[in-house]
Amino acid sequence: MVLWRKRLARRPASLHPDIMLDTRDQDILALLQDDADMPLAAIAARVSLSASACSRRIQRLEAEGHILRRVAVLDRARMNLPTTIFVVVKTSRHQAGWLEEFKAAISAIPEIVEAHRLTGNFDYILKMVLPNVEHYDTVYKRLVSRIELAEMSAYISMETLKFATAIPTRFS
Numbered sequence: 001m002v003l004w005r006k007r008l009a010r011r012p013a014s015l016h017p018d019i020m021l022d023t024r025d026q027d028i029l030a031l032l033q034d035d036a037d038m039p040l041a042a043i044a045a046r047v048s049l050s051a052s053a054c055s056r057r058i059q060r061l062e063a064e065g066h067i068l069r070r071v072a073v074l075d076r077a078r079m080n081l082p083t084t085i086f087v088v089v090k091t092s093r094h095q096a097g098w099l100e101e102f103k104a105a106i107s108a109i110p111e112i113v114e115a116h117r118l119t120g121n122f123d124y125i126l127k128m129v130l131p132n133v134e135h136y137d138t139v140y141k142r143l144v145s146r147i148e149l150a151e152m153s154a155y156i157s158m159e160t161l162k163f164a165t166a167i168p169t170r171f172s
Helices: 002-010 023-034 040-046 051-063 096-107 135-146
Strands: 083-090 112-117 124-130 151-156
Touching: 023 040, 023 051, 040 051, 083 135, 096 112, 096 135, 124 135, 135 151
Parallel strands: none
Antiparallel strands: 083 124, 083 151, 112 124
16 A cells, blocks of 8 residues: 555646546547547547547536637638748846736737747747748837837748647646
């Protein structure tokens, strides 16, 4: 019995210890990430469940917040947004009020599709999707008219080597 307790103590702490996903839950999530339109019967067959049991699991996964929403992934080339630019940002202001202004400023610009706070020499990195490189100047002007920034540097992506929307499901 003491060995059993030691094994449990070595397990990594979960962010949500009261919500444990089993292999079937993880497989359902992986399938839905790959194709959210997959018919329920097909998902159930792939995870060896009845359709009703699979449906209940999906409803539970939604209720617990594992599934935030279901979306369509658009073809950027067909949407005339083939250009990706990453912008690193430095700021001299780090107050909470400024951060809220920054979030509002980037949220108002649809071409900015991701934003992350960083460690290291830069404070933030922004991912922009644009119809062409020239359009960056338009987005740049909109951003700096909304918020004060100390420094910005843009990096044009020459090629996407990996693009994925799915995240690993085995860590939950």
